[in-house]
Amino acid sequence: MNLFTTQAGNQKRTVLRVEDVWKSYDDGTIEVLKGVNFDAIEGQSVALCGPSGCGKSTLLHLFGGLDAPDRGRVSVNGIEVNRHRNLLRLLREEVGFVFQLHNLIPDLTLAENCLIPTVAAGIDHRTARARLMQLTERTGLTHRLDQRIQKLSGGERQRTALCRALMNKPKILLADEPTGSLDEQSSGVVFDLLLDLVATEGVTLVMATHDRSLAMRCDRLLKMHDGRIHEPVSA
Amino acid sequence: MIFLKLIVTNLRRHRIRSFISVAGIAFSVAAMLTVVTILQGAIGMFSGILSNDSEMIVFERNVSDLFFSNVPASAAEQIASWPMVSHADPVLFGIVSSAGHPIITCFGVTAADARIRKATWIAGDKLSFAQHADDVVLGERAAEFLGAKLGDHVPIGHGVFHVIGILKTANGFEDGGVFMPLSAAQSFFHKEGTSSVVTIKLGNKDDAASFKAMVKAKFANLIALENAEFTRSYSQFRILKSTAWAVGGCGLLMGGLGVANTMIMSVFTRIREIAILRVNGFSQVQIAAMIFGESAVVSMLGAVLGLLSGTCLLFALKLVPALHGYIDVTIQPVVMLIVILLALLTGIAGALYPAVYAMRLKAVEALRFE
Numbered sequence: 001m002n003l004f005t006t007q008a009g010n011q012k013r014t015v016l017r018v019e020d021v022w023k024s025y026d027d028g029t030i031e032v033l034k035g036v037n038f039d040a041i042e043g044q045s046v047a048l049c050g051p052s053g054c055g056k057s058t059l060l061h062l063f064g065g066l067d068a069p070d071r072g073r074v075s076v077n078g079i080e081v082n083r084h085r086n087l088l089r090l091l092r093e094e095v096g097f098v099f100q101l102h103n104l105i106p107d108l109t110l111a112e113n114c115l116i117p118t119v120a121a122g123i124d125h126r127t128a129r130a131r132l133m134q135l136t137e138r139t140g141l142t143h144r145l146d147q148r149i150q151k152l153s154g155g156e157r158q159r160t161a162l163c164r165a166l167m168n169k170p171k172i173l174l175a176d177e178p179t180g181s182l183d184e185q186s187s188g189v190v191f192d193l194l195l196d197l198v199a200t201e202g203v204t205l206v207m208a209t210h211d212r213s214l215a216m217r218c219d220r221l222l223k224m225h226d227g228r229i230h231e232p233v234s235a
Numbered sequence: 236m237i238f239l240k241l242i243v244t245n246l247r248r249h250r251i252r253s254f255i256s257v258a259g260i261a262f263s264v265a266a267m268l269t270v271v272t273i274l275q276g277a278i279g280m281f282s283g284i285l286s287n288d289s290e291m292i293v294f295e296r297n298v299s300d301l302f303f304s305n306v307p308a309s310a311a312e313q314i315a316s317w318p319m320v321s322h323a324d325p326v327l328f329g330i331v332s333s334a335g336h337p338i339i340t341c342f343g344v345t346a347a348d349a350r351i352r353k354a355t356w357i358a359g360d361k362l363s364f365a366q367h368a369d370d371v372v373l374g375e376r377a378a379e380f381l382g383a384k385l386g387d388h389v390p391i392g393h394g395v396f397h398v399i400g401i402l403k404t405a406n407g408f409e410d411g412g413v414f415m416p417l418s419a420a421q422s423f424f425h426k427e428g429t430s431s432v433v434t435i436k437l438g439n440k441d442d443a444a445s446f447k448a449m450v451k452a453k454f455a456n457l458i459a460l461e462n463a464e465f466t467r468s469y470s471q472f473r474i475l476k477s478t479a480w481a482v483g484g485c486g487l488l489m490g491g492l493g494v495a496n497t498m499i500m501s502v503f504t505r506i507r508e509i510a511i512l513r514v515n516g517f518s519q520v521q522i523a524a525m526i527f528g529e530s531a532v533v534s535m536l537g538a539v540l541g542l543l544s545g546t547c548l549l550f551a552l553k554l555v556p557a558l559h560g561y562i563d564v565t566i567q568p569v570v571m572l573i574v575i576l577l578a579l580l581t582g583i584a585g586a587l588y589p590a591v592y593a594m595r596l597k598a599v600e601a602l603r604f605e
Contacts, residue, residue: 066514066598066599066602091513091514091515092516099602103507103514105241107248116237119238120515120517120518120521125236
């Protein structure tokens with residue numbers, strides 16, 4: 001049931017399933033999502049495009065269990081989110097978040113910021129440190145490990161946020177305008193790295209973005225409009 | 236390690252606010268320690284007067300203040316004759332005032348009393364005590380504040396007395412007191428034929444229970460207690476102790492409000508940070524532990540600083556000439572432990588609301604918080 005056959009004939013698992021999800025704010029006066037249906041398979045990169053306020057961020061928050069739908073169901077690896085125990089497990093093991101603003105803790109160093117998810121999940125320090133070294137090497141941040149966040153450039157901060165999101169080896173990476181606060185050059189570097197990492201780590205990427213050129217580089221491009229995913233466009 | 240750093244980071248981030256909170260707790264702890272220790276010391280000194288070369292005390296049953304206790308001389312004489320009693324010393328307490336000195340404690344004692352026999356006389360001869368009705372012996376500090384020396388006549392209360400000796404004692408009450416012959420004191424305080432208490436030294440301490448039973452059987456209106464038992468049960472001591480802890484507790488409550496304020500500010504100024512931790516898998520319990528940890532650090536630093544400054548204050552007070560002998564800087568470990576525990580509990584109570592608030596924060600809303 002959770003298997004999906006690709007065009008190449010490979011069978012891949014559905015890791016994220018969204019079924020008839022509705023969401024509104026202000027006691028139903030602002031309807032943001034109006035019956036969204038959506039599946040993502042493992043290792044796939046999916047771009048969600050659409051104008052501001054169309055519900056992209058809301059949808060990502062629902063995927064990560066940060067918010068609950070009014071109606072409908074969101075499942076990750078077959079388990080429904082928004083049930084307390086699942087939610088903690090989801091945030092610790094299944095899902096990683098990257099936001100437009102890096103959302104790092106300024107008084108901690110790069111390494112300490114990256115290690116936060118491992119502290120939350122109770123992963124032993126040696127294993128966590130090894131994973132940190134692996135990711136910072138991939139993102140070119142090894143020489144900045146003991147630097148405080150204030151001393152890092154915008155691109156470095158976003159790469160740090162990417163490392164932090166991947167520390168606990170999540171199955172799904174939810175990225176909300178991950179390059180939205182960066183200049184064009186840094187944006188390209190970070191996005192290349194993002195795609196490279198999700199490909200090698202086998203992570204499913206769901207990314208909300210305004211940038212159509214970046215969106216076109218994902219496996220799937222979905223357009224959001226009027227609270228629905230309207231037209232799957234092959235990238 | 237990172238968890239600890241998350242706790243400490245916020246305290247370092249707002250150094251002045253953290254310092255004020257620590258200072259608030261420290262001040263409260265120092266106040267509590269000082270008040271409790273001074274009153275415990277005072278209680279110890281008063282107990283010391285009673286337990287001087289004795290292990291039991293006989294006084295009037297159901298009186299709340301020993302100054303109002305009346306033990307008939309006949310009862311004291313009878314008790315002294317019991318075979319189990321090594322010696323029985325009647326003591327009459329009185330308080331008088333003198334020009335410039337509102338409170339002077341007077342002790343009416345016999346010449347055989349240990350307070351006279353075993354004291355260090357720095358002037359006069361102990362054998363001359365109780366030869367004349369207007370003779371008095373002064374404690375060293377009493378002689379100092381009355382400006383009296385050996386042979387002088389000093390006005391005390393409504394009488395004038397001849398100073399026949401000055402003695403030195405480590406007990407503040409005795410050192411600042413006046414010793415009169417028992418009969419003179421009875422006459423002076425209009426308590427002829429009675430004493431306030433009779434202090435008892437037994438030949439064998441194991442006879443304490445049978446002594447108490449005998450007093451109960453022979454004198455219905457008297458009661459005998461062992462010194463430790465008396466210290467525990469005497470209502471004036473209990474009132475003093477309760478007052479000390481209540482005053483200290485009020486101080487600590489103020490400190491607790493300071494911690495609560497700091498912790499509320501701490502949570503409100505990092506709502507977004509708490510949301511980030513939640514998004515990265517921190518549970519509600521971990522968030523609460525971080526907030527409580529922060530308040531525990533504030534409380535512990537405050538407690539340590541308070542204990543140090545309280546101890547210094549006590550030593551400083553001890554050096555004040557007017558308080559000589561009244562301050563006993565023996566800080567009981569149990570008092571220290573209670574003060575530390577109270578400081579910690581205050582910190583935890585202060586962090587309760589902020590912790591619950593932080594636990595209930597919805598990450599998705601908090602992430603929008605600027």
